[in-house]
Amino acid sequence: MREEAWYKMLIISCAIHVFAIAAFSIPFKKSSKRLDVLSSYSVNLVGQLGGGTGAAGAEQAPKSVPEKPAPAAPARVKKTAPIKKPAKEEVSLSKKKVPVREKTTKEELSRLEERIRDMKKKADYLDVSKTKTAGAGGQGGTGAGAPGLPFGSEGGGRPLDPATQKYILDIWDKVKSAWGVPGMTYKKDLETIVIIRIRKDGRIVDINVEKRSGNRIYDESILRVLRAVDPLPPIPPSLNMDSIELGFRFLPGDLS
Amino acid sequence: MGLSSLNAYSGGLFSLIYSAGPVAKAVMLILLIFSITSWAIMFVKLRQYGRTEREGERFFHAAREADSFKKLITIYRESPDNSFYRLILACYKEITKRQKENNPEIKPETVPIIENAMKITISEESTRLERRLSFLATTANASPFIGLFGTVWGIMDSFREIGVRGTTSLAVVAPGISEALIATAMGLAAAIPAVLAYNYFSGRLKRIISRMENASLYLVNLIGK
Numbered sequence A: 001m002r003e004e005a006w007y008k009m010l011i012i013s014c015a016i017h018v019f020a021i022a023a024f025s026i027p028f029k030k031s032s033k034r035l036d037v038l039s040s041y042s043v044n045l046v047g048q049l050g051g052g053t054g055a056a057g058a059e060q061a062p063k064s065v066p067e068k069p070a071p072a073a074p075a076r077v078k079k080t081a082p083i084k085k086p087a088k089e090e091v092s093l094s095k096k097k098v099p100v101r102e103k104t105t106k107e108e109l110s111r112l113e114e115r116i117r118d119m120k121k122k123a124d125y126l127d128v129s130k131t132k133t134a135g136a137g138g139q140g141g142t143g144a145g146a147p148g149l150p151f152g153s154e155g156g157g158r159p160l161d162p163a164t165q166k167y168i169l170d171i172w173d174k175v176k177s178a179w180g181v182p183g184m185t186y187k188k189d190l191e192t193i194v195i196i197r198i199r200k201d202g203r204i205v206d207i208n209v210e211k212r213s214g215n216r217i218y219d220e221s222i223l224r225v226l227r228a229v230d231p232l233p234p235i236p237p238s239l240n241m242d243s244i245e246l247g248f249r250f251l252p253g254d255l256s
Numbered sequence B: 001m002g003l004s005s006l007n008a009y010s011g012g013l014f015s016l017i018y019s020a021g022p023v024a025k026a027v028m029l030i031l032l033i034f035s036i037t038s039w040a041i042m043f044v045k046l047r048q049y050g051r052t053e054r055e056g057e058r059f060f061h062a063a064r065e066a067d068s069f070k071k072l073i074t075i076y077r078e079s080p081d082n083s084f085y086r087l088i089l090a091c092y093k094e095i096t097k098r099q100k101e102n103n104p105e106i107k108p109e110t111v112p113i114i115e116n117a118m119k120i121t122i123s124e125e126s127t128r129l130e131r132r133l134s135f136l137a138t139t140a141n142a143s144p145f146i147g148l149f150g151t152v153w154g155i156m157d158s159f160r161e162i163g164v165r166g167t168t169s170l171a172v173v174a175p176g177i178s179e180a181l182i183a184t185a186m187g188l189a190a191a192i193p194a195v196l197a198y199n200y201f202s203g204r205l206k207r208i209i210s211r212m213e214n215a216s217l218y219l220v221n222l223i224g225k
Helices: A003-038 A060-064 A097-100 A105-131 A164-179 A216-228 B003-009 B013-019 B022-065 B069-076 B083-101 B110-130 B133-165 B168-225
Strands: A043-044 A133-138 A192-199 A206-212 A243-250
Touching: A003 B013, A003 B022, A105 B110, A164 A216, A164 A243, A192 A216, A206 A216, A216 B133, B022 B069, B022 B083, B022 B110, B022 B133, B022 B168, B069 B083, B069 B168, B083 B110, B083 B168, B110 B133, B110 B168, B133 B168
Parallel strands: none
Antiparallel strands: A043 A133, A133 A243, A192 A206, A192 A243
């Protein structure tokens, strides 16, 4: 066999492999979207206000969290519905969307304002996230066994109601204040994401390390802290939740 | 943002490969090289065998038309370089060598010598056609094991990580195993076409060689005419 033909075939073969890998990458991406829907949506804590949330498909979200009661259901931006004018973009205040839609223009205006506030918060959050920590909380105890993406920022903002926010912040403060490894200084680029599930009475039922920093001592210190703070404040009855899933991002800057 | 780290498990094949460990990456690189080479061999062989088979058809057609060896030679004078051409060439060279020493007539005792010359040519041609085919067999046999090695290594790694993390939830274990299994999948993806191609081409090679043997017998008959 002549060598030139051999090289030509080798190049053709390479091209086929590149195409095959590219082709296999596309369907994978599509199926991963379904995974996002399954996972419980979460809330960002930065800036004291719920920012970007992973409302991956607002329609599916309530299905995965069937027991989520009305008071805990925060306003949700309906993303899936085709919206013609941006001004009409609706933010439903509760699960019962239809009656809310029929309200007067005044309420629509207030909803719009709320939406603008959400977007501002999000911008605020984006600024802060570079330097500050983020504890993100996702709610929805069921979650189909899968841990929620801790920082689902699919775009649609879903602000938490103040009671939940306050509760999450309380927990974060408690964890943060208890956390600290004396005599240890860490590189700035360490980052650990932990998802915990808290039962109604405040007990941590599940600790899930979503992302490890790579530094074992650092990670262990976080796990130790979470075990130490174990009976966390119980979930306020006003939230009416059986369990809550919270994601925390630990950065060395938070060390007390 | 935290998402960047999580995308590893949902970004597709490429990111799955990207997020794999160094051993798995090395394994997958080896498998990729194996796969690319074996596919290149397949294309080369497909062309080579196709051409040789076409030449065989042409030879038998020409041999049927020609009633003497000399006529066949004139048909094949401008023929491109191929296995059947080389067979005739070997035969022709042997005949001309004998003819110089003696008279133009071909003696019966020279026929075995011509036959041997053609046998040598057939054997050389079959070696040439077989070249690189063994790589397909190697890929077919070795790449599942190479892939399995990557998987075993990956699972070892992920189990060690379970120990470090202290959690055994499926969510912790699954990504590591999924990453590890990619190596086996790639090994199989490299091996399956190689197995099929090897069997196909070895069958085809057998047919080509038997055709060449027939052609050599045909030539011997033709010489006598």
